[in-house]
Every structure is written in C-alpha cells, then in structure tokens.
Amino acid sequence: MKLQQLRYIVEVLNHNLNVSSTAESLFTSQPGISKQVRMLEDELGVQIFGRTGKHLTHVTPAGQEVINIAQQVLEQVQAIKAVAAEHTQPDCGKLNIATTHTQARYALPRVIKRFIEQYPKVSLHMHQGSPSQISEAAAKGKADFAIATEALHLYQDLIMLPCYHWNRSIIVPKDHPLAQIDKLSIHDIAQHPIVTYVHGFTGRSELDKAFNTAGEEPQIVFTATDADVIKTYVRMGIGIGVVATMAYDAEEDTDLIALPAAHLFDPSTTKIGFRRGSFLRTYMFDFIENFAPHLTKSRVEEAMQLRSHEEIEKLFSDIELPTL
Numbered sequence: 001m002k003l004q005q006l007r008y009i010v011e012v013l014n015h016n017l018n019v020s021s022t023a024e025s026l027f028t029s030q031p032g033i034s035k036q037v038r039m040l041e042d043e044l045g046v047q048i049f050g051r052t053g054k055h056l057t058h059v060t061p062a063g064q065e066v067i068n069i070a071q072q073v074l075e076q077v078q079a080i081k082a083v084a085a086e087h088t089q090p091d092c093g094k095l096n097i098a099t100t101h102t103q104a105r106y107a108l109p110r111v112i113k114r115f116i117e118q119y120p121k122v123s124l125h126m127h128q129g130s131p132s133q134i135s136e137a138a139a140k141g142k143a144d145f146a147i148a149t150e151a152l153h154l155y156q157d158l159i160m161l162p163c164y165h166w167n168r169s170i171i172v173p174k175d176h177p178l179a180q181i182d183k184l185s186i187h188d189i190a191q192h193p194i195v196t197y198v199h200g201f202t203g204r205s206e207l208d209k210a211f212n213t214a215g216e217e218p219q220i221v222f223t224a225t226d227a228d229v230i231k232t233y234v235r236m237g238i239g240i241g242v243v244a245t246m247a248y249d250a251e252e253d254t255d256l257i258a259l260p261a262a263h264l265f266d267p268s269t270t271k272i273g274f275r276r277g278s279f280l281r282t283y284m285f286d287f288i289e290n291f292a293p294h295l296t297k298s299r300v301e302e303a304m305q306l307r308s309h310e311e312i313e314k315l316f317s318d319i320e321l322p323t324l
Helices: 002-013 019-026 030-043 061-088 101-107 109-118 130-138 186-190 204-214 227-235 282-291 299-305 309-315
Strands: 047-053 056-060 093-100 121-129 145-148 158-166 168-173 195-196 219-224 240-244 257-262 268-275
Touching: 002 019, 002 030, 002 061, 019 030, 019 121, 061 121, 093 282, 101 109, 101 121, 101 145, 101 227, 109 121, 109 282, 121 145, 130 158, 130 268, 145 282, 158 299, 158 309, 168 227, 186 204, 195 204, 195 227, 219 227, 227 240, 227 257, 282 299, 299 309
Parallel strands: 093 121, 093 145, 195 219, 195 240
Antiparallel strands: 047 056, 145 268, 158 268, 168 240, 168 257
16 A cells, blocks of 8 residues: 555545546546556455446445545645654745635735745745635645635534634715715615625625615625625626725725725624644744734644534634724
C-alpha cells in the first residue's frame, strides 16, 4: 500500500469518479491512476469502486470506509509535514483562503496587507466562490480557511469561529424618494424593485425572512454575487440596492447614499472555518487573530478541542463581537 494510491482514490472521489479529470488535476496519466487503484483493490481484496466497463460508477460500502480512512491518513501526513516546517521554516509556507467577493473586497484587504508585511515568505492564495463552494473547499482540505456568512454550518467536520456581526443598508441615488424618509420600513422598501444578492450569498436569507415576517413580497428584479455589480445596476435605475453596509464607501460611491436598515433585518455573523484535526502553523493563528482580535491562539486551541458547533457557540457566547 502506497500513499500515492491513497491519494488517488481520494482524488477520484473528489472528482466525481472522473478518472480523466483526476489525472489532469494530479498531472499524471489516466491509465496510471486506474492501474494503481486496481493494485490497491487487489492488495486489500475488496472493490473500492463499482464499474461498468472501464467507467467507475459508484463507491462501494467497503470503498467508502477505505476512502474515509485514507483521507485521515493523508491529513496526518500533511500535519507531520506542517509540524516539521513549523520548526525548520517557521516564517515560510502557504496559506489558502476561500471566501466570497464581499469579504475579499471589503473585510480582508487590511488583514491581508498586514499579514504579508508580517510574513513576506508565506505565499498567500485567495479563492472566491459561493458559500457552499467555499465550505466544501475547506472541508476537502483544498483551502486552509473558509470565510463566509452562510453554508459553513452544513459541514460538521469544520470548526467555525465567529468573527464579526454585520447588517445591511439600502443603497439609492441621492435624489431617490426613499432618501426623504427618516426611518424606513419593510413596506417602504417593498414599493420599489430591489437589486440584491443571489440566494445563499452574503446573508440573503435574512432579507427574505424580514419580508416574510412583515407579510410583504419583495420585488426582486436582479440578483448578483458582487456588491459592486449591485451598485452598478442601482446607478442604472434598475432598482434600489440591499447590500452589506460595509460595501458602501462614502468616498467612492459619491453618487449614492446608504440608508440605515439595521432595524429591519437581523444581523448576520461572518465566521472563519477550518477542517477539524488540522495542524495550524503559527502564521495561521496570527492570520485568524489579525482578522478577529478576540480569536486569540488560546481561544482557538480551546475551540479545537470541542466536538460540536453548539459547544463552540457556547464558548464564544459571552464575547461581544465587533460590528462592521
């Protein structure tokens, strides 16, 4: 049994049993992967994958157990390498962050700048996607950290730590009728077409909940994953924008005005998540604390010992999170 064989079966599963795609991602040949998988099956005496002709069709029950253990073995190998690197090259390494556009554009720049200044020899890579894509990347070990507001709770093997609260503002041109109202209501907003986030992005669920509670139906005419795109369509007169308050920049968005809406929507909480059992390098702990100062190394290590999301939430329940 070889580590290479274990890596192959894990990656075949990650690529939906597509051996050709797996070979491409691993920079090797399709026949080579197929041969190694067969050799492993022969050695173990069980089929890991079911087949129809030359095509893999499903993972067998025994195969799923083998793959689960293989994933753990590969994670431990990576942990061993990380431990060694921590002692031999403490200021060198890689950091992969998966996050949404809103976090990348508005919440992370100062953190990234400070981190690069502090650790110039650490190669930092940012991957953007939907909350579910981000969470999956962290769960599969393709990203060290996932930073998002939604979907992280869907993965039990992620440790999720609360970073900050945020809420929404209504973005309109300065001459818009809503700008004349002192305190907006859901009814006021419901009278206008709305441009906002795609469902499942950036706390969109709280908007839907607020309208449902008020018995109103939102006139959503356009959705996007990017707050800058939303503001562009507000400028075009397509509708009023409902975006994260942090996405409004008074210096850059001089033609728009942000109307307070925190009284209309429940706040959302952005969290940082990483795979349970991960070995965190010193620079990883520092990145977390730079992003959320209350997440000190000792608190993160304490959270890493807990087994459920509920226990972690209780651990941080008495901490007043900042609001962006």
